[in-house]
Amino acid sequence: MKVSDVMTRNAISVQPQTSVVDAARIMLANHVSGLPVLDQAGALVGVVTEGDLLRRAEIGTEGEQAGWLKALLQPAAVAEDYVLTHSRHVSGVMTHSPIFVTPETELTEVAHTMLRKRIKRMPVLENQKLIGVVSRADLLKALTSKLIQTDENVSDDTILAYIKAEIEKAKWAPKSGLRVAVKDKVVTLEGTIFSDEERRAVNTIAENAPGVKEVKDELVFVDPGSGLAFPATA
Known part of the structure; x- marks a missing residue:
């Protein structure tokens, strides 16, 4: 602009x-x-x-x-x-x-x-x-x-492609162990991350995908020191 x-x-x-x-x-x-x-x-x-x-x-x-x-x-x-x-x-x-x-x-x-x-x-x-x-x-x-602009004509496949492309471009993003699914414009995030900052950033990518209605965060946080896993949103 x-x-x-x-x-x-x-x-x-x-x-x-x-x-x-x-x-x-x-x-x-x-x-x-x-x-x-x-x-x-x-x-x-x-x-x-x-x-x-x-x-x-x-x-x-x-x-x-x-x-x-x-x-x-x-x-x-x-x-x-x-x-x-x-x-x-x-x-x-x-x-x-x-x-x-x-x-x-x-x-x-x-x-x-x-x-x-x-x-x-x-x-x-x-x-x-x-x-x-x-x-x-x-x-x-x-x-x-x-921010208030919405696109009702975006397909689930388009949303998924957008999120995957943004994750691929992000140098900080985990490239393995992360799964993204989209159904009826609702994004589900699964897999492992290693910091709360990563979790919030991945969620932000999903939220910014054109046409997304909701993001479900089911990521699991793995503590690199102890190896213990916890729900990332806990």
Whole structure:
């Protein structure tokens, strides 16, 4: 899937001269965690988020003031920190040069970037113009729509072939001693496994097979140390 499939269009934005209090009110009123910042020409120049407003002098969360030595050796950094915690305008607290995506960006890339950079939403640009925003909530909506999709026309043979193929591809999966049966779209798993992690992973493969209605776990756990066997679900 691509960004264009899930993004929120007509995104609300603010300008650098917008007051911090107005930006906070807009976020609260629209239930969003961040806002794109556009200049007068409509170009993206930043993003202001809840995180940018966490350290504020007004609520006593600005942290400890820099000591005299840091102020002496790094006066620019101390001054910048003061602006971030005291500025009354978005221009003073926003994140400059924000990461953005295009409508054609794949959702896998969006998800990886959000996780790696620890961000919740990203502006969507087309021809250098803001056309929307994609957020973690949008990705969850896409996930939900995929999870509830069912295919009633899948045969038992197709389900069995899918599960066997996935087990074969999985490097961790036991390749012997595992039996899979499918009848009326109900999967029965039998055989031996050597860890609870293997059991849960094999069950997950079966659950994800298109058309499956139920998975019966009759696997047996064998303790490699003692050689004793137990029902895996016990």
